[in-house]
Amino acid sequence: MPMRVLTVGKKRSQGTQLLVEEYKEKLGHYCDVEDTLIKSNPKLTSDVKVQIEAEDASMMQQLKAEDFVVVLDENGKDVMSEQIADLIGDAGNTGSSRLTFCIGGPYGLGIQVRERADATIRLSSLVLNHQVALILLMEQLYR
Template sequence: MQKISLLAIGSLKESWIRTGCGFYLSRLQRAFDVSVQELPASKEKLPEKQREEESERVFRVLEQCGGEVWLLDEQGDVLTSQQFSAEISKRKDRGTPLTFVVGGAYGFTDAVRHRADHMLSLSAMTLPHELCRLLFFEQLYRASEIMKGSGYHHG
């Protein structure tokens, strides 16, 4: 079973987002070995200091990761659900572990961006990191259903 990890800055505070993430995570376990690792958000006041501190935490974890690293970032590539499914399917066929990373409010430093194998945007709009996690899990579930050929995706 393909290993997919989500590395995220901060914890989920909104109960409706926790519920939604749990909903998709329970379904994803049928298709993937999914794990979530939360890193503490910075308490720094200055945005640049927050970005640096959080990026350093992310970078330390990524140094230990095997497989591919995908940053979820508004500057990333925009894929359709079918294209995303095809990308996941290729890596599943090769047995490539995937780590997706959701940054904090001020994004990533260039060092983290350079460490990433891919950058993926879930929207041209800026999203709160909690909502980004929920959208990511839904799109990953949708990708798994596209791979199976189920009727979930109508696009």
């Protein structure tokens, strides 16, 4: 099943981008992996609520009805590597055409994306920067 990772943020550090590309190459032997960066704060507002809503709308435009959507959130279900593997397998049994992971920006994800989620997980009890969460997710997908 093809996978896609949607991340809200600004331009990534060179180190982060190198690691993401390395994991995409490794994962590419098993499935198609797409990595999409959604611009943080597209309306350049200082109002956090407006920023979250704009990022939420941008992410929703990227999601298709047939996607199995997994949201990464600090309040999500704790998962271990084996459970992520099970989640990937379960997503393949739903008839969904693509597995999409969503990582929010500095203020998290908006309500529309959260409600659209088929599963909500957290990779750590720590609050992670979106670039760290992306690298950790890519490593777990490869694992």
